[in-house]
Amino acid sequence: MTIAFENVGIAVRDLEEAIAFFADLGLEVIGRDTVSGEWTDTAVGLDGNHARIVMLGTPDGSGRLELFEYIHPQAIETSPTLPNEIGMHRVAFSVDDLDAALATAARHGCLPLRGVAEYEGIYRLTYLRGPSGILVMLAQDLRKNP
Template sequence: MPIKLENVAIAVRDLEAAIAFFTDLGLTVLGRARISGEWADIAVGLDGNTADIAVLQTPDGNGRIEMFQYVHPEAIEAEPVQPNTIGMHRVAFTVDNIDAALEVAAEHGCHPLRGVAIYEDVYKLTYLRGPSDILVMFAEELQKAD
């Protein structure tokens, strides 16, 4: 059976702030809509389901994020996900320049949880809290000298 990953969906407190963060990193908004109706109630499993959504795509065209802000029912606040929480964990991006990506994130008030690490001279990487406390990982592949 062929299978293809369509997108990863993330509920956010402030859709505009989340769109600004991810578009500043280089993603493109493919579309926006307000979803509601019987089909949405059935698909999502919530009565009266109404949400504003945006679908963003990575510059390479291979990755998509669907972000949504609930209008009804009211969104449920939870403790921010920790790196060792079971379940949906984080969204990760390979970046050409981790320092430049962190500068963009900082403009949105988002900073590394602890710092930037180097993994076996292969990657520089870090976790940070994005909008709505989304865990975001940046990884820059390091070039090995011959």
């Protein structure tokens, strides 16, 4: 048996807002669709499942992010995940210029939770809240991009 990583899926409140945020950070839209029907009810485990979806990818092809906005059943608002909660934690991206990425995020109203940290002279990194409260980590490898 072989296994390969496919993507991370995240339900969002506003699909277009989330696409704009992640596209501005450098992800590329791979495809969009609206899905519904028996096959999606079965796959997802929700009767009447109907959602708008978009697949985003990193320019180097190493990762994909699937965002979906529910049309039916109605999306359920929850509190944003805290860094120490069990479960889906965050989505992380390497960037070559953390300051530029933070400026892009700020244009979307997304700021670091506390600030920018440096890990042993290897990484500069931070967590921020993206659209719909998504916890996003941005990290710059100082060995590659000082």
